[in-house]
Amino acid sequence: MKPNCSIKFLFLTMALAVVFGIVAGTSAASVPLRDNWLTLSTNIQGPRYIVDANGNPFRLFGMARCQFHEPWGERPQYGTIRQQCEHFKKLGCNSMRLSVYFNNEVNPGVDFVEQCGGYNTAGIKKFIDTYVEPDVRGIIDSGMYVMLDLHVYPQTTDPKQLFEYAEAHYIPVWRELAKRYKDEPMIAIYELWNEPYAADAGSIPVVNGKVGDFDWNAAVKDFYIKCGAEIRKYDTRHMMLVSDWNSGWGAAWASTWAVNKYAADPTYKNLLFSVHCNAEHTKGLFDKDPSDGDWENYNTYWADTASRYNIALIFGEVEAEEKVDTDQLPTFIRMIGERAREYHYPVFLWRSRNDERNRTDLWSSFAKSYATPVTVVKNPQNIPPASVDNTSSAVNSYSKSSGVSSVSSSDAVSSEDSGPEESLTGETTNTDSETGEKRESRSSVVSAAGEQPRKKTSVLLVIFPMAGVLAAAAATVCILYVKWKKAGG
Secondary structure (H helix, E strand, O other), rough: HHHHHHHHHHHHHHHHHHHHHHHHHHHHOOOOOOOOOOEEEOOOOOOEEEOOOOEEEOOEEEEEOOOOOOOOOOOOOOOHHHHHHHHHHHOOOOOEEEEEEOOOOOOOOOOOHHHHOOOHHHHHHHHHHHHHHHHHHHHHOOOOEEEEEEEOOOOOOOOHHHHHHHHHHHHHHHHHHHHHOOOOOEEEEEEEOOOOOOOOOOOOOOOEEEEOOOEHHHHHHHHHHHHHHHOOOOOOOEEEEEEOOOOOOOHHHHHHHOOOOOOOOOOOEEEEEEEEEOOOOOOOOOOOOOOHHHHHHHHHHHHHHHHHHHHHEEEEEEOOOOOOOOHHHHHHHHHHHHOOOHHOOEEEEOOOOOOOOOOOOHHHHHHHHHHOOOOOOOOOOOOOOOOOOOOOOOHHHHHHHHHOEEOOOOOOOOOOOOOEOOHHHHHHHOOOOHHHHHOOEEEEEOOOOOEEEEEHHHHHHHHHHHHHHHHHHHHHHHHHHHHHHHHOO
């Protein structure tokens, strides 16, 4: 073979390899979603977060849909639930937090479940048919995810009575909700109890999770364990959301969950932990002057808690009403943007009103760049979800970027990191001796608007062509060498 022919052959082979590689890489990179189920990442270090069925990070950003929270005259004037969802989709939301009520602040003596026949199977099913299913279906039909939020106002602040009420009323309702929606992938999360707090602020002192001699902290955790176990009898797929004894305000997470953090879901560990922040309860976060130190304390506390304990945090209520001025909500958004690449925090704003009262001018542009677009799968593949399938190959981007291997969710929390943690409210929980543990440094700074998590498969667009070129070059060299030897070289 003449030298110029060999060179032509080399370039032709390399060109064909590049074309083949691009085609193969594009095909692999565009693997369609197998279904719409969301679950938690399975990394064993750093923060966990929500991933889609293909293992890619999925960011929820939504608005609270409150059926009966305010007087009828103050409800959003967007028409039907479908029209309301379409409105918030245009503003950048990909999900709605649907508050499920038995009663409301306007008519606290009314119990909708009792009106439907009581807290028995037939009565609860009728309640779901009448008050829950229409809104669930409206949200899903709009192409948005749902977080079901049990949002009830018991008529007592006595901690023992409140705990007994929750056991007797909340758990039976969750049993029927789990039966009804166990196969619905567009319901992303079950929030088992909104803001479990033992007393009205200031009326009864709550000290380190105790109200007098009653251990409210232990009662809250016991409720979540019982409720989670009841749900898992019927539904093993949905993520569940729990809070600490202080309603997710401030920094009481460790005192409730540092020991046996997945007690409410020990088998699947598909559990998120709630943070609520507003101008009243988390003043440091919504401070007009973030330079005074409170802001950085909160920012660091939440990030360190998620990373150190290897858990997923969700900002289930972020105040976006007229109480929040133009300095406060952008401060929160800045934190979400700074942590976006590593933490992928889910965010739900409180609560749906009109655009002016919801301060959409402060968050809509951010939401459009932060929330992951929803692709509704029409014919889902019948494949077990990643959280249940221990052989799943889904690997989250944190594991790839930090060199941490991914494991099954059943192995993800085999050891508990339970070092001391200080509360911003003065609470200190001493658990074990690893106070001086060094954690790896990670970079997580992104733009204030955040950036969409890149699909893991996109690297194949580079890898396949490069591999093809190298293989073609190696093959050509071998051919040239054989020709040269035959020619007596």
